[in-house]
Amino acid sequence: MPRKLGIRDIQDIATGAAVLGTGGGGDPHIGMLMAIQAIEEYGPIELISPEELPDDALIVPSAMMGAPTVIVEKIPSGEESLVAFEALQSYLGREVYATIPIEAGGLNSMIPLALAARTGLPVVDADGMGRAFPELQMVTYHLGGLKATPMVLTDEKGNSLVLNTIDNFWTERLARSATVDMGGASLIAIYPMSGKECKEHGIAGIVTLAGQIGAAIREARGSHDSAIDRVLEITGGFRLFEGKIVDVSRRTEGGFARGEATLAGMGSDQGETLRISFQNENLVARTERGEVLACVPDLITVLDAETGKPVTTEALKYGYRVVVIGIPCSEKWRTPEGLEVVGPRYFGYDIDWVPVEELARDREGRSR
């Protein structure tokens, strides 16, 4: 059944998107304000599940590419995604049936919602990550063999650029440099796919999940235990560690913000130390003794111990009391092909991925 998303839903989805953003993905705040303004002007958004899609329908993800620092200053005009979709339609000679988020975490969770409100296109309740990742090929559509191109990049001035590339790594490269010329950020229409492909390769129900997470945090305002417990219940996640941030180190490498946060345990974790390594997103959480509690592609999210609200890697600082949770990633990533694209080794960590639920069970067993 299609359902309508109003302003409250958008606010909840934005909070949930920050949880699924695992510390990165760009602050959903700007995207949320864009979506809210679009709903105020054009009315609510229609959300449809992948099963409702005709097999031959054209589905196109919309997203922002580039530096979140640019978007917070040079806010989009709101027309960019429209121009991108029109250009892609005229290139393909077909009408787009619906749009879909490429990532459910961070700023990009909101871009398709703002577009949908303006155009009346429905939004598919699915995405290509089930979280947030830094690179264009880190999507389940890529795993499914779909091509990122033809893709369109646009800026606020009305420029649009259609890319056709030999593979998705070239897409990443060419799109990045065009984005820089467009002022450091662009809006894109990418990975055009059929309804059938969307059903096969998308991660279904993720928009609804983000909304449920956000609603749980909103409703539990003021009682943190229930907020975090509800989030774990909804996501099937695990409470990994409770502690206080005692150190954060950051450095920029290859355009990415890399770093480590060190937490001193509190409560039942008293006496233990946890290190979270991040590259835009949180990637590995391990104790000082070297015990891995969770690693990418499983989700590692830091929540404020008082409010249950997600804390981004940029906001991590000494003295913050937090609860670290781990959420199992989509099954689609849990294959040799998936782990090759987004596993710990791709990000430069010399560890093998073990499912977060297994790690949690082992730890539980040992503490008994």
Add this chain to the structure above:
Amino acid sequence: MNYRLGIDVGGTNTDAVILDEGYNPLAKAKTPTTADVTEGISTVLSKVLSEGGVAPEEIKYAMLGTTHCTNAIVERKRLNRVGIIRLGRPATLAIKPMTGWPEDLKEAVGNCFWIVGGGHEFDGRRIAPLDEEGLRRALDEIKGRVDAVAICSVFSPVDSEHEQRAAEVVAEELGEDVPVSLSHEIGSIGLLERENATILNAAVVKVASATAAAFQAALRQHGISCKTYFAQNDGTLMSVDYAVRYPIFTVACGPTNSIRGAAFLSGLRDAVIVDVGGTTTDVGVLVNQFPRESSVAVEIGGVRTNFRMPDLVSIGLGGGSIVRQEPGPDGRVRLRVGPDSVGYQLTSRARVFGGDTLTATDIAVASGVAAIGERRLVQDLPDDLVHSAQEVIVHMVEEAIDRMKTSAKPLPVVLVGGGSILLPDDLRGASETIRPAHFEVANAIGAAIAQVSGQVERIYSLAEISREEALAEAKKMAVAEAVAAGADPATVEIVEVEDVPLAYLPGNATRIKVKAAGDLLT
């Protein structure tokens, strides 16, 4: 004689101090802050002059740290109607100015905005030429309907040419008398937050001029004719002319004055400062003699802004905090201290002063930590009550100290403010605790000794210019700004340098922020 007068208006008390040329306090006074803030200023002025026996003509400088502008925003009173001009079209249309503002505040400033062609990219290219025609059309419509104008251009912290030119056009169309606030002079990267701060600035221009006039009138009334300054929230001063143009910088100057006063009185450059007032406690951090700035968006009156603010943790604990026993969620009786307070009525309502309200001060007296009022009036308090309440108070402060530190290493803690008598000498996380002389008027002293500063924040592409060259240029600009603001060039020093590489941007784009400060040119 070349004396300085410092006045700080706090939530509970208005404090004043007179310093000699060597910055030694000659006189100090305290009086309750009044609903009409100016009245309290006049009262404290009379008190401090009569106490110190200082001849009014010996006072050559008067510094005021006040909450007038903050109060106007929070209470939505006496605000200007602001014409808001954003330069950035076609960019930025997806989010209108004042999105997310509380409705009453939006109404109070007139809810009147235009988005005109202009603005820059992160690397200094233009998004579009400045649309002067569009700008003139907008100004034609707002003529006579607004008291002030706020201008905010995309990436103006990188290039401010469009804001500068637009200001000239405003002067041509609306006349020189309409005050204009430019965003690049107020906030940093982050269009909406900077624009919000600029609008709020424009909204309180009238309040600031009225405050300045009233302060100068009060000084004249007491026979003082001298140079007057306002304290800013970064611990430095601005001339009255400057304050009337950038009044938003007075927001949160009180805690900053305390931190600077504590730095001066203790002689420390790096420390944690705990300022306990009548109702709240502010914990801040002194880094190289200045308060550490907050790195996240700060809300003022329900609006997100990003201009510099001191990084503070405020807790509802002060000398007048009311101590209560109440049933907890588990049914057991627990103690609560604050956040409500008897405020300036401490000396009539607290038990040690013969009143009937149990306050944090009574606990401190009963436990022997403080000695004011009459101890016999709290002798009947059960030991375990006194003990647990004292524990709650100390725990609240220790938690706040811990949240403000950037490392686990113990730091010196300086205790200031009238309410700091509540606290013992031994605090967790402190390498030592220091209670400087005149601690109860540290805020007024902070205002009196304040320096003058200049600050620059820009994005540099390190592909075109070396990091050293970029830093040198930014430093030169900051020094020039400090001198322009009235600093003695011989004393200006660079007090803060920060450079942050920006993710996902090419050419090693780096944001460089430099601040310079020096003594007032006398």
